[in-house]
Amino acid sequence: MKAGCSIVEKPEGGGGYQFPDWAYKTESSPGSRQIQLWHFILELLQKEEFRHVIAWQQGEYGEFVIKDPDEVARLWGRRKCKPQMNYDKLSRALRYYYNKRILHKTKGKRFTYKFNFNKLVMPNYPFINIRSSGVVPQSAPPVPTASSRFHFPPLDTHSPTSAVRPGRFSAGSLAASGQESASGADRKAELPELEDSSAADWRRGVDLLSSSRSAAGGGLGHQKRKPDIMLPLFTRPGMYPDPHSPFAVSPLPGRGGVLNVPISPALSLTPTIFSYSPSPGLSPFTSSSCFSFNPEEMKHYLHSQACSVFNYHLSPRTFPRYPGLMVPPLQCQVHPEESAQFSIKLQPPPAGRKNRERVESSEDSAPITAPTVAPVPPRIKVEPASDKDPESLRQLVREEQRSHEEGTVPSSRTTEEEKGTIFARPAAPVWPSVPVSSPSEEPLEVTEDSEDRPGKEPSAPEKKEDALMPPKLRLKRRWNDDPEARELSKNGKCLWSGSGPQGLATAAADA
DNA sequence: GACGGAACGT
DNA sequence: ACGTTCCGTC
Numbered sequence: 257m258k259a260g261c262s263i264v265e266k267p268e269g270g271g272g273y274q275f276p277d278w279a280y281k282t283e284s285s286p287g288s289r290q291i292q293l294w295h296f297i298l299e300l301l302q303k304e305e306f307r308h309v310i311a312w313q314q315g316e317y318g319e320f321v322i323k324d325p326d327e328v329a330r331l332w333g334r335r336k337c338k339p340q341m342n343y344d345k346l347s348r349a350l351r352y353y354y355n356k357r358i359l360h361k362t363k364g365k366r367f368t369y370k371f372n373f374n375k376l377v378m379p380n381y382p383f384i385n386i387r388s389s390g391v392v393p394q395s396a397p398p399v400p401t402a403s404s405r406f407h408f409p410p411l412d413t414h415s416p417t418s419a420v421r422p423g424r425f426s427a428g429s430l431a432a433s434g435q436e437s438a439s440g441a442d443r444k445a446e447l448p449e450l451e452d453s454s455a456a457d458w459r460r461g462v463d464l465l466s467s468s469r470s471a472a473g474g475g476l477g478h479q480k481r482k483p484d485i486m487l488p489l490f491t492r493p494g495m496y497p498d499p500h501s502p503f504a505v506s507p508l509p510g511r512g513g514v515l516n517v518p519i520s521p522a523l524s525l526t527p528t529i530f531s532y533s534p535s536p537g538l539s540p541f542t543s544s545s546c547f548s549f550n551p552e553e554m555k556h557y558l559h560s561q562a563c564s565v566f567n568y569h570l571s572p573r574t575f576p577r578y579p580g581l582m583v584p585p586l587q588c589q590v591h592p593e594e595s596a597q598f599s600i601k602l603q604p605p606p607a608g609r610k611n612r613e614r615v616e617s618s619e620d621s622a623p624i625t626a627p628t629v630a631p632v633p634p635r636i637k638v639e640p641a642s643d644k645d646p647e648s649l650r651q652l653v654r655e656e657q658r659s660h661e662e663g664t665v666p667s668s669r670t671t672e673e674e675k676g677t678i679f680a681r682p683a684a685p686v687w688p689s690v691p692v693s694s695p696s697e698e699p700l701e702v703t704e705d706s707e708d709r710p711g712k713e714p715s716a717p718e719k720k721e722d723a724l725m726p727p728k729l730r731l732k733r734r735w736n737d738d739p740e741a742r743e744l745s746k747n748g749k750c751l752w753s754g755s756g757p758q759g760l761a762t763a764a765a766d767a
Numbered sequence: 768g769a770c771g772g773a774a775c776g777t
Numbered sequence: 778a779c780g781t782t783c784c785g786t787c
Contacts, residue, residue, distance in 0.1 A: 344783095346781095347768085
């Protein structure tokens with residue numbers, strides 16, 4: 257293993273941002289189990305120290321500029337233990353995000369990219385601390401307006417201990433997503449600067465993210481669950497302790513975090529008062545005793561989901577499957593089945609060069625001879641015409657949507673409203689000089705989490721499901737509940753435990 | 768510089 | 778899945 261490579265940027269005891277451990281779990285890093293580039297980018301983006309290297313572009317939601325490509329590449333390379341990393345490679349990786357709709361290029365502007373935040377948004381389990389805590393974006397991307405509405409109360413940072421305060425960071429979170437399956441086919445078709453608002457696009461993007469989850473079965477489909485992308489949502493201003501980090505008070509001691517995603521521009525407009533939590537697997541339900549489930553919460557949750565549909569043009573599929581629950585205001589009932597079924601966009605595998613090359617190589621001697629050989633498969637990306645969504649719902653959504661466009665706050669917003677406009681247009685936090693304590697430049701890095709997983713009962717979601725589940729299965733599940741949960745957490749932990757907290761401190765030296 | 772195909776690694 | 782590495786093309 258490249259254990260020794262754990263680079264790492266220091267965890268920064270006090271000044272650093274701390275994140276919930278789930279941010280580092282598998283869920284957040286599909287596949288490789290390691291940090292994903294976009295996480296990393298966000299991470300850098302949120303650190304004052306790297307402002308000269310990469311920073312949000314003023315005036316554009318989610319847009320950022322890589323001021324020092326080489327440096328960013330270097331940092332990335334270090335993080336990934338890829339000394340050979342360079343901007344060219346990094347940018348390739350970035351380009352892959354285009355199709356995934358995580359990012360897109362700002363044409364005409366060098367080294368400038370833009371996050372498609374709204375496409376990443378995935379409502380998850382908002383039951384957490386919903387009403388009591390508010391989270392405010394800290395290092396948020398610039399927002400057009402200048403109204404600095406947010407005030408950040410003094411931070412009570414020091415709680416590096418294991419004091420767990422789930423509620424705190426639960427509100428803002430970002431989990432990776434399995435995304436994918438998106439055919440990026442249409443990408444080229446999109447307008448150069450097609451905004452995130454392209455509803456269709458939008459929906460699609462979200463669907464991607466959500467479909468897997470819903471299909472997974474309300475967060476229960478063990479093991480094979482795709483990670484979800486979640487962006488931090490701030491609920492109510494004024495509650496957040498640290499002007500710079502929504503996760504400042506994370507229970508996880510000293511951990512540079514990745515997922516402390518600066519609120520997305522898109523989200524910044526989000527009126528939601530619900531907070532989001534990590535993917536199901538890491539959901540508080542299973543990991544923390546601080547979360548409890550209750551019908552009311554569930555209702556809220558659902559409601560929020562519904563709102564999301566309206567607000568973000570999310571596909572109905574976004575709804576988890578809680579058929580029994582009603583979403584009053586929207587009365588869009590989502591059938592479990594419906595939400596479960598979604599079509600997949602086909603994308604024929606690339607023609608592959610193997611054949612071609614094989615032929616070539618076998619004929620090197622005769623260079624130009626005959627390419628006559630390979631009938632290059634058409635590179636056509638097939639995309640089912642219909643998006644097979646529950647039309648009805650879709651319709652609803654569309655309509656609603658029409659009424660209140662993107663930035664507008666849906667009426668269902670509830671309580672938030674009174675505060676009025678709070679979310680209308682959050683101003684870009686003008687991070688003043690930040691005494692983030694560390695002069696050190698290595699931000700990130702993760703220290704290992706401590707077993708903050710008191711084998712909590714996977715209660716809430718499961719219960720819900722239980723009700724809908726055949727007795728037999730139900731039993732079985734019950735039976736396995738705990739063990740599984742334990743197992744899961746173990747796994748997650750294992751992933752990152754390569755060298756423990758200490759190993760992390762290494763990299764700092766680099767600079 | 769930006770893009771994207773292809774092969775390969777984990 | 779998510780890059781990393783190369784590379785040809787624009």
